[in-house]
Amino acid sequence: MAASSDDMSKNLTIRRFKDGDNRPEAWSDQIFQASWTHKCPTYIHRTPPCQGSCPAGEDIRGWLDIVRGIEKPTGDLDWQEYAFRRSTTANPFPSIMGRVCPAPCEDGCNRNQLEDRVGINAVEQFIGDTALEKGYTFDAPGADTGKKVAIIGGGPAGLAAAYQLRRIGHACTIFDDHEELGGMMRYGIPGYRTPREVLDGEIKRIIDMGVETRMNTRVGKDVPMADVEKEFDAILWALGAKSGRALPIPGAEAENCITGVAFLEAFNQGRLQHVSGKVLVVGGGDTSIDVASVARRIGKITESHEKDRPEYVVLGQTAHDVASTAKRHGADVTLISRHPVTNMTAAEHEVQDALREGVEIVGSVDPIEVIKDENGRAKAIKVCKMNEAGTERIEGSEYEIECELIVSAIGQTGDFTGIESMANDRGLIDAGKNYEVPGKPGHFVAGDIVRPHLLTTAIGQASIAVDTICTYLAGKELGKRPKVDVHHFDLLDKLRETNHEPEVLDVKVGQIRGTSEANFAVHNYEDRSDKEIATSDLLYLGHFEHEPRYKRDHIDVHADEVLGHFQERIVALDEATAKKEAERCMSCGMCFECDNCVIYCPQEAVKRTPKKDATTGRYVYTDYSKCIGCHICKDVCPTGYIEMGMGE
Ligand SMILES: Cc1cc2nc3c(=O)[nH]c(=O)nc-3n(C[C@H](O)[C@H](O)[C@H](O)COP(=O)(O)OP(=O)(O)OC[C@H]3O[C@@H](n4cnc5c(N)ncnc54)[C@H](O)[C@@H]3O)c2cc1C
Ligand code: SF4
Ligand code: SF4
Structure with a gap:
């Protein structure tokens, strides 16, 4: 029987039509009438742009929230260790x-819209240094799965993969042709940038999880690829790009034209102690800056024996003895780049350091020929000026720059000796979307050998490759990766950690009409972190006061003091300053417990969750019987965590 109109007006709280109306109005006209709507707040978790821009996909907002004391550890774990555990979920x-790390995360940071980015990697360094100081270790590995993975290459990609594989319980063995692990972190980047005790500490933590290593073992030479395929269930190729590209110009075959990676490896192995004349570096990226800065530090020796020429040392024919360093003095080092100095790809602060340390940098010139002497040795390089855009040479602008050593740092490829079948036509390895090697089941790839880039990129790729390896080892089909592919904060994990895990839904419960009273759901919460970024337009930026960035101190080394200067230049933040810097984070996309919604709600509909039930992301709740949908809470939420939803 149909209800009478009297009954209807008694039972319904909101009447959709006035008596006599026979056409509904558009809902969009009814919503946002300033004072009320049919919508109520829901809580939406999105990925912050810092995390979205970190190639390793670190939960940056999460560890900043821990450092500043908003998110607290449970049990007797101290906050420093909790922050370390959160940050190393993605990156060990x-x-x-x-x-x-040149910190692409900081370029993406929403705080750039206010005054300046959050100094993310300064806080990351604080977390990492504290962990080493306090001797934190990683959790014990996962239960043994009985599967074995070979990792070819012990650089950041290989080591990060070993870490992620051991967490899951897969056995893994790293093959590396060097004496020590670290790849370019040890044999490329000089120790005054990646101090060896720090590197050793971070690597040891991974190896202590039960990673087998076969050092001084080159796959393709010392061990045939077929043997590795036979012994292991899967192979991860993390070879890096250790072959520097020679200059593609006439005369570049001269013996004193060497590559940047070879120069740096000889220096980092202690074989190269000085140069012997004017050094000319061709490049513009990180490697070229490192070569030039190292050359300034090791200096030159004018009266040296012919056998001590740097090219012979770099090529492994001889090595300098330490005593020879007593006679060295400042080396003349010039770096040339096709691009204007302001557009070079090296990090801006590294360029500034090199200039201060006495490296001459000439932008907008292109090398066209190596000029050789009667013995076939390079004595100069002929260059041509480039137009401002760096796209065309200026005819008639050629000139020569004299030099005794030419170092080419213009790009790298892999060394495929003995493993030629893995190479593509660019001297790298092809990668599928999930870092599987197309057409080679059981083979996976990560790091510079996919495309030379950054440490964080190699580490992020390794993590995805490990997911893919797990899928392969489980005999499953490869699925689609999330649109925002990072290590997401998981509210359910947080609820489990704090003993607030919702009950498992009992299938016998019968028909469900709403879950507001039930404990088998996370109410009014939506996790969109795998597809949406918390962009600055979602935030209430007016909430945040101007606060300049707390920067790390930097030791400026000047040209007259650079010879023999191998100390670190960055001075780490202390604990109090690291906390202050973390407090500048606006916690984009996640509640940071500011109380604005509780304070401003005119209906007192938004309440603090009782302390015993509250966790990160569940700090407030809404009493929907009081909410009139005025959306004030959404407007005053600084982090963009509240969205008006649910109602029509
Ligand atoms: C000079 C220089 C400076 C850089 N500076 C920075 C920087 O400041 N910030 C930044 O983020 N990135 C920097 N990079 C880039 C960064 O170092 C690389 O992106 C990163 O190291 C790549 O990691 P990977 O594990 O893929 O390779 P690698 O680090 O190259 O490691 C690969 C390892 O595999 C070994 N190997 C190769 N072939 C075999 C084989 N057949 N068998 C056994 N072992 C093998 C290699 O010898 C090496 O030890 C720099 C690179 C260079 C060269
Ligand atoms: S790894 Fe680099 S990009 Fe990622 S959080 Fe650290 S500094 Fe930022
Ligand atoms: S303010 Fe914080 S959460 Fe937002 S982008 Fe910057 S570091 Fe990330």
């Missing part, structure tokens, strides 16, 4: 990253 090298 916080100390190294904090020092040398």
Whole structure:
């Protein structure tokens, strides 16, 4: 029987139509009438842009929230260790990253819309250094799965993969052709940027999880690839790009034209102690700056024996003895780049350091020929000026720059001796979307050998490759990766950690009409972190006061003091300053417990969750019987965590 109109007006709280109306109005006209709507607040978790821009996909907002004391550890874990555990979920090298990652996360940071980015990698360094100081270790590995993975290459990609594989319980063995692990972190980047005690500490933590290593073992030479395929269930190729590209110009075959990676490896192995004349570096990226800065530090020797020429040392024919360093003095080092100095790809602060340390940098010139002497040795390089855009040479602008050593740092490829079948036509390895090697089941790839880039990129790829390896080892089909592919904060994990895990839904419960009273759901919460970024337009930026960034101190080394200067230049933040810097984070996309919604709600509909039930992301709740949908809470939420939803 149909209800009478009297009954209807008694039972319904909101009448959709006035008596006599026979056409509904558009809902969009009814919503946002300033004072009320049919919508109520829901809580939406999105990925912050810092995390979205970190190639390793670190939960940056999460560890900043821990450092500043908003998110607290449970049990007797101290906050420093809790922050370390959160940051290393994605990336096991916080100390190294904090020092040398060029921090693309900071370019993405929403705080750039206010006054200046959050100094993310300064806080990351603090977390990493504290962990080393306090001797934190990683959790014990996962239960043994009985599967074995070979990792070819013990650089950041290989080591990060070993870490992620051991967490899951897969056995893994790293093959590396060097004496020590670290790849370019040890044999490329000089120790005054990645201090060896820091590197050793971060690597040891990974190896202590039960990673087998076969050092001084080159796959393709010391061990045939077929043997590795036979012994292991899967192979991860993390070879890096250790072959420097020679200059593609006439005369570049001269013996004193060497590559930047070879120069740096000889220096980092202690074989190269000085140069012997004017050094000319061709490049513009990180490697070229490192070569030039190292050359300034090791200096030159004018009266040296012919056998001591740097090219012979770099090529492994001889090595300098330490005593020879007593006679060295400042080396003349020039770096040339096709691009204007302001557009070079090296990090801006590294360029400034090199200039201060006495490296001459000439932008907008292109090398066209190596000029050789009667013995076939390079004595100069002929260059041509480039137009401002760096796209065309200026005819008639050629000139020569004299030099005794030419170092080419213009790019790298892999060394495929003995493993030629893995190479593509660019001297790298092809990668599928999930870092599987197309057409080679059981083979996976990560790091510079996919495309030379950054440490954090190699580490992020390794993590995805490990997911893919797990899927392969489980005999499953590869699925789609999330649109925002990072290590997401998981509210359910947080609820479990704090003993607030919702009950498992009892299937016998019968028909469900709403879950507001039930404990088998996380209410009014939506996790969109795998597809949406908390962009600055979602935030209430007016909430945040102007606060300049707390920067790390930097030791400026000047040209007259650079010879023999191998100390670190970055001075780490102390604990109090690291906390202050973390407090500048606006916690984009996640509640940071500011109380604005509780204070401003005119209906007192938004309440603090009782302390015993509250966790990160569940700090407030809404009493929907009081909410009139005025959306004030959404407007005053600084972090963009509240969205008006649910109602029509
Ligand atoms: C001079 C220089 C400075 C840099 N500075 C920075 C910086 O400041 N910040 C930054 O983020 N990135 C920097 N990079 C880039 C960064 O170092 C690389 O992106 C990163 O190291 C790549 O990691 P990977 O594990 O893929 O390779 P690698 O680090 O190259 O490691 C690969 C390892 O595999 C070994 N190997 C190769 N072939 C075999 C084989 N057949 N068998 C056994 N072992 C093998 C290699 O010898 C090496 O030890 C720099 C690179 C260079 C060269
Ligand atoms: S690894 Fe680099 S990009 Fe990622 S959080 Fe650290 S500094 Fe930022
Ligand atoms: S303010 Fe914080 S959460 Fe937002 S982008 Fe910057 S570091 Fe990330």
